[in-house]
Amino acid sequence: QITLKESGPTLVKPTQTLTLTCSFSGLSLDNNGEGVGWIRQPPGRPLEWLALVYWDDDTRYNPSLRGRLTITKDTSRNQVVLTMTNMDPVDTGTYYCANRRLGYNIFDYWGQGTLVTVSS
């Protein structure tokens, strides 16, 4: 059974860097085809894809946020880390990590999400 769980700060100040960790079990990012992504949802707004890291260390980013995002994987710890620089109040929202369905850039197992508030 695949499970994922997000962790990180619940409150960050404007201009700070956010670091979120996704800890997972039941999958290995050493395996061909695997990937883990991050998706967020600001309050009252739709889902927005942020980034994706693949088993082979390839990465993809939302072009509108490129330059602010970095996604990395640690296969020995079964973790994926997302950093987002220069945080702004509009970045407030629930951040989810999710496992990529093999062969497709869609997400079939999700964490419960973590709410991040950006405020001074």
Add this chain to the structure above:
Amino acid sequence: EIVLTQSPGTLSLSPGERATLSCRASQIIGTNFLAWYQHRIGQAPRLLIYAASTRAPGIPGRFSGSGSGTDFTLTITRLEPEDFAVYYCQQYESPALTFGQGTKVEVK
């Protein structure tokens, strides 16, 4: 970027009724790389449909997807109480993944 426009924004229906949700893409999705998710309040999104019409494992048969090109549809044949939620489409033809703005299915 492929923009996905979902309609209607809100659908007010009663349990047992049929729900038809639309997702229109700003350019042709030739591979039919279009997925649908259900998002209940306080829960994680749930993958329902991928490749426009393939149900994900464990998804009940009352959910079906159809369409091609730029126009896609999610149909729920008979609404159950647990189906009242927000539904999102997502395209994965482009490396820049995008979601629609969502359709809320609410109890009439």
